[in-house]
Amino acid sequence: MAQEEQKQSRRKFLFSLGIIGVIIIAVVTFARDMLLYLFPPKKEKKFHKYLVGKRGEIAVGKAKEIKIGKTPVYVVHLEKEYKVFSGICTHLGCIIRWEEDKGRFFCPCHKGIFDKTGKVIGGPPPRPLDQFRVEEEGDLVFMYVKNKTRGPWA
Ligand code: FES
Known part of the structure; x- marks a missing residue:
């Protein structure tokens, strides 16, 4: 029983970790895009x-x-x-x-x-x-x- 609970707990933990990872990636990507939009890099000489x-x-x-x-x-x-x-x-x-x-x-x-x-x-x-x-x-x-x-x- 305890082993089953431990497996479920581990599964939940890994699932939560995956969700948090996806959220972090989405937030970082959004923040990067916003910064690039607000402060575009200097363009090459035209x-x-x-x-x-x-x-x-x-x-x-x-x-x-x-x-x-x-x-x-x-x-x-x-x-x-x-x-x-x-x-x-x-x-x-x-x-x-x-x-x-x-x-x-x-x-x-x-x-x-x-x-x-x-x-x-x-x-x-x-x-x-x-x-x-x-x-x-x-x-x-x-x-x-x-x-x-x-x-x-x-
Ligand atoms: S190409 Fe110059 S007048 Fe036609």
Whole structure:
């Protein structure tokens, strides 16, 4: 009899221990999720910063081509600021070129034309050239390119 009671008592104890364990795991998980929600971890840098020129290197109204990887981008010196445009046409993705004598961009594929501010002034492109964020620090001009590195779930 006493042995039977001892077995039952042990069973109850183990059952209670299991329940308490599950409750502790649930509370700890909930608390961790709440903390992550309230204080999200600092995200990775979202942009790459590239030096694209020095102040005074490009005359006002002119552009300079540089390559980011294999992709051309154009740094344009407008009257009050620098702009950096993608060298990819917004029509079907051909590579544009800067026409120095005309002060504009030209896409040879379907004769798309963009002015020095990236605005479409001729041909089929549906929208202006894509622009990159630009910042000047002292005499240097930097552009920022979105970091496309993603995790395996993206
Ligand atoms: S791809 Fe540039 S105009 Fe068509």
